[in-house]
Amino acid sequence: MTPTLLITGAGRGIGAAVATLAAARGWAVGVNYRQDGAAAAGVVGRIEAAGGRALAVQADVSVPEDVERLFGEVTAAFGPVRGLVNNAGILERQARVDELDADRLARILNTNVVGAFLCAGAAVRRMSTRFGGVGGVIVNVSSRAAVLGSAGEYVDYAASKAALDTLTVGLAREVAAEGIRVCGVRPGLIETDIHASGGEPGRVARLSGGVPLGRGGAPQEVAHAVLWLLSQEASYVTGTTLDVSGGR
Template identity: 65%
Template sequence: MTPSSALPVLLVTGGGRGIGAATARLAAQRGYAVAVNYAHNALAAEALVAEIRAQGGQAVALQADVADEAQVLRLFAAVDAQLGPLRGLVNNAGVVDVPARVDSMDAARLQRMFSTNVVGPFLCAREAVRRMGSQGVRNFGPGYGLGGAIVNVSSAASRLGSPGQYVDYAAAKGAIDTMTIGLAKEVAAEGIRVNAVRPGLIETDIHASGGLPDRVRDLSATVPLQRGGTALEVAQAIVWLLGPEASYTTGALVDVSGGR
């Protein structure tokens, strides 16, 4: 196995399935050592890691719920110990709920939505900046403080609003858009780029978890390209934003939504 110090280290939260798994797989093919974070589905994450390793890549599966600060700290410490200095973060972990109007949402739903979809990415971005930024060498040692890239996975819902279904989810992703723009300006001088992708209707199982397994098929006619997208199509945008080809891109919100 290639030594961790020879590869740029990437953490993908919610990396065991969907867009996260496609991103981890593609990033490994492009030469990253990948930490695949998962909250509950260890089997999916371990299977992905085994697949990456079988193809000659380097990957580890690490459990943590990003909504819990103590678990986030444990997650980043594990990345430090098992792979080395972090150079990339993909804030992908997220949840949806069953379709509902705002006037039927309770506080428990809202707290879960914002804890995972907003607080979690903030905590992960904080820990990434601490390692990538100018104080990284002093705080963590050689190899740290060399800059890096953060890509937040937002959603086209942040500009569409998702009325009658997921206004809370859309609002959480709107917060991610704003965080992306502000953080990008805050850390640019330290060599850290921060961007977001905003997927549209993508064929993943997140729709089933929200009670709408046929959502992409049902809404595909509303997409100018007349189809749903794939997780790989989103992953390709994410990996581009992580890499040197996007070296002059920061604070960008990149729509991967088929024109919707």
């Protein structure tokens, strides 16, 4: 039976790369998106053209009812979810901490932290042997910003990703005996559209000189790390977050 993988924020960037690679490796893929239905449909179209199975589902991961509907639609289409990639994340324009307001902080934390917790909880209720499931894997997409802090740019985003690192450790220990592994990846400077959201599309080029490998990364390089963590090759790995950052 084809296993089912749900990826949040999968219409572009790292999420889209994970979806495409996962489908190529035999997963049926739920492609979640919040706003850009055309981009998500494009991901599904590419997967289906290559002979894979995928479904695009609109849902705001910060809304509990949306999360339950998301899991329900993917399960109805492909069967029980065996893998979750918590990838949905946003940032806003570069700013210092003394320039941030409560509304911006709420937006960042609601999507990046609350959304990840809600989706992780929904996955556990379906995967855990405690609830009659057969196990599974959760991979949280963090960021090297969680360690570096993103001073003068995105300290709020960095803090939200640090929360995901804590979720990875704590949840892994909660559910290790219930058939669920919980891991994370911390991408570094990756060539995606998210930098334009912060007001600097060329950010990777500006900072790549400080990367020991001398370049920014590709979304596909992160996707390979995620798929390894989802696989049986990582069967003794849980509570661990893997840096995919070129050494930065």
